[in-house]
Amino acid sequence: MSTQVTEADAFSKTCEEIIERILGGQLSVEQVEEVKMEVCAIYSSPKVPKNTEILDYAPSEIRGKLEQVLRRKPVRTASGVTPIAIMTSPHMCPHGKCLFCPGGPASEFSSPQSYTGYEPAAARGKQTDYDPYGQVTLRLEQFREIGHPVDKAELILMGGTMTARSADYQEWFVRRALEAMNDYDLSIAPSLGEGRIFVQENPQFKYLEDVISVNETADIRCIAMTFETKPDWCNHEQIDRMLRLGGTKVELGVQTTFEHINHAMHRGHGTIESVESNQRLRDSGFKVGFHMMPGQPGMSYDMGIEDFRRLFADPIWKPDYLKIYPT
Ligand code: SF4
Incomplete structure (x- = not known):
């Protein structure tokens, strides 16, 4: 029983000191990990505290500041x-x-x-x-x-x-x-x-x-x-279903604007399906992103450039955003 209390005490002291050190300096995520190890050793903490456990020890007025430091991959x-x-x-x-x-x-x-x-x-x-x-x-x-x-x-x-x-x-x-x-x-x-x-x-x-x-x-x-879906699976019925389910964005696998490349890659749809599904989705209020694959077999460098030129120059394309998967 007394060991448990001691361990709990050591853990809370560890968390408190980590908080103090974080607030006392401009620490990177890596440095926070180093500080954790150092402070754990000082207090013989039974375990290395997780970020959420450290936050639990923080008074509410400093939580926001701590979260900014402890958050990993902030861009997410x-x-x-x-x-x-x-x-x-x-x-x-x-x-x-x-x-x-x-x-x-x-x-x-x-x-x-x-x-x-x-x-x-x-x-x-x-x-x-x-x-x-x-x-x-x-x-x-x-x-x-x-x-x-x-x-x-x-x-x-x-x-x-x-x-x-x-x-x-x-x-x-x-x-x-x-x-x-x-x-x-x-x-x-x-x-x-x-x-x-x-x-x-x-x-x-x-x-x-x-x-x-x-x-x-x-x-x-x-x-x-x-x-995420394909241009040939965006007819009116499928679009209505996505809307009913709460859909707001569609990512279309357009991949290229070149008909013969779609055909050679066995895409199961042609350029016309890409253009028409884009139009139908926009008319239905969706934000539309395209998945594009420059460098598919049979595509030259210039064809890759031409694909993107068309996307931004021709109003039949003009996606809201792109995801690019070079092959
Ligand atoms: S790449 Fe082709 S086969 Fe693979 S998931 Fe997309 S549409 Fe289906």
């Missing part, structure tokens, strides 16, 4: 929005497989299409058996653990062609992700302890509309939702 939430990327279960794209696509359920990785399974979001998907509730809960815990705010979240739905999945799957996936935000309790310290299960067992059925309505006043508000 610099916009004020926390991106929660979650992965749909491995499922073949309906057209088959593009030549450059890594992974997929039929590959050696048994991963979601387009990922090898080693990417952080794909690994979180695998860890939670691609359960949306589990993935969101795990990601929120991770963000809080390294000091990020999570009150405004953007849900990013990744993995293959989401809009080609069954309507039931799409609705279940989004609903359960939002339920995880609604259920998340900010008053409990985050914990990523080994063996922790993030998936909810035997959840009670709820209607999507009710879940969305609860989220409108939840502590963790989903303020944006991004669907």
Whole structure:
């Protein structure tokens, strides 16, 4: 009993001194880690405190200042929005497989299409058996653990062609992700302890509309939702469904404006589908990002330049943002 008290005492003294040292100097994230080790040794702390534990010892008036120092990878939430990327279960794209696509359920990785399974979001998907509730809960815990705010979240739905999945799957996936935000309790310290299960067992059925309505006043508000999909899977029905689920952005796999390259890569769609889906999505109020792949087999350097010239010069393209995947 007395040992426990001593250890608790040592731990609290450690946290207090770390706070003092952080406030006393301009420390980088690496220096904070060094200070932690040094102070732990001085007080024989039973463990190295996590950033969240240090914050628990800080008076509320200095918490904000401490959070700025303790937050790792600050750029992740610099916009004020926390991106929660979650992965749909491995499922073949309906057209088959593009030549450059890594992974997929039929590959050696048994991963979601387009990922090898080693990417952080794909690994979180695998860890939670691609359960949306589990993935969101795990990601929120991770963000809080390294000091990020999570009150405004953007849900990013990744993995293959989401809009080609069954309507039931799409609705279940989004609903359960939002339920995880609604259920998340900010008053409990985050914990990523080994063996922790993030998936909810035997959840009670709820209607999507009710879940969305609860989220409108939840502590963790989903303020944006991004669907990753293909130009040939954005017809009116699919767009209406994305809107109903709460979608605000679509990332389209345009990849190139050159017809023969799309054909050679077995994309399953042509340039016209890219142009028309872009138009339909804009008319429906979506923000549209393009995924582009310069350097695909058969593309010269000049073709890569021409692709981007067209995107910015021709009003039929003009994406709101780009993600570039050089091949
Ligand atoms: S559309 Fe994307 S996910 Fe599907 S096969 Fe092509 S690259 Fe892979």
